[in-house]
C-alpha cells in the first residue's frame with residue numbers, strides 16, 4: 337500500500353473522525369484507514385467531547401434519581417442504535433455521518449394546530465432541565481444518565497391535541513445512504529405511547545446529556561426518553577410525532593410480536609420469552625441488582641395502568 341504524508345492530502349480530504357470511520361465501514365478499509373492515520377498524524381482530530389455545544393443553565397429536576405451516574409464514556413460508546421450497526425460500539429463509530437442541522441420535527445395528525453418545529457426553536461420552546469434517569473435495556477443492562485430536555489407535554493400542548501387523539505407515534509430518521517440497509521427492523525424505527533403516557537411529566541423530550549447537546553449515537557438532535565419503559569421505547573433522532581386514534585405499530589413489535597409488546601413497561605415479574613427480567617447489570621457494577629417495577633418509577637406511573645392485566649398488556 338502506498339503511504340502518503342499528511343501534506344500530500346488536501347484539507348478538503350480531511351474529515352471528522354466519525355465521517356471517516358463511517359466511510360471505513362461502508363466503503364472498505366484501505367482508503368479510509370489511510371485518511372484516518374493521516375489526520376491523526378496531523379493532530380487534526382477534534383475531541384468529540386470538547387466540540388459538543390454546552391446547554392444551559394439547566395435546573396436539576398426533582399424527578400432525578402440519586403443513583404450514581406454512569407460514566408460519560410459508557411453512555412456514549414455502549415449504545416443501541418441499530419440504524420448504525422448492531423454492535424454496542426457501532427453507533428459511536430458510525431453515527432457521525434448523521435447531519436443534525438438543519439433538522440425539523442413535524443408534529444401532526446389529530447391536532448388543532450399541527451406544526452413543523454425547527455430544532456433550534458425546539459431548544460428554546462421550554463426551559464431545559466437536567467433529569468437524571470435510570471435506563472433499563474430489555475437486554476438486561478442498565479445505566480443512569482443525566483439527560484437534558486423538557487416534558488414532551490410542553491410540545492404536545494403547542495399543537496392542541498384533538499379529543500380523538502388517543503396515541504402518539506414517533507417516527508425517526510431513516511437515510512439508507514448512511515444507515516443500515518439490511519431489514520434488521522422495518523425502517524424507519526418507529527415507537528409509540530398512549531396519549532396519557534406521552535403527557536406524563538416523566539416523559540422527556542430530550543435534547544442533551546451531561547449538559548451538552550446529544551451526541552449523534554445517543555439520538556441527536558432530539559429523542560424521547562421514557563424512563564419506566566424498556567430502553568427501546570425511547571426512540572432516537574425523531575423527525576415526526578403523530579397524534580393518532582389507534583395504537584400504532586412499533587418497529588420491535590413488528591419484528592417479534594411475542595417478545596416486544598406495545599407497553600413494554602419495565603416489569604421484573606414478566607419474563608422476556610427467552611430470558612428473565614428479574615435482575616439487571618448496571619454498567620460499571622459487577623453484582624446484578626434486582627430490577628424494580630416500572631424501573632423504580634412505580635410511585636409516579638402505576639396509576640396509569642390501574643386495572644390492566646400487565647401480563648396480557650406487556
Ligand SMILES: Nc1nc2c(c(=O)[nH]1)N[C@H]1C(S)=C(S)[C@@H](COP(=O)(O)O)O[C@H]1N2
Nearest residue numbers: 415416417418473525554567568570571572
Ligand atoms: N432510532 C432508534 N432509536 C432507538 C434504538 C434504535 O435502534 N434506533 N434503540 C433503542 C434501545 S434498544 C435502547 S436500549 C436505547 C439506548 O439509548 P442510548 O444508546 O442513548 O443509551 O435507545 C433506543 N432507541
Ligand SMILES: [Mo]
Nearest residue numbers: 473474567568
Ligand atoms: Mo434496549
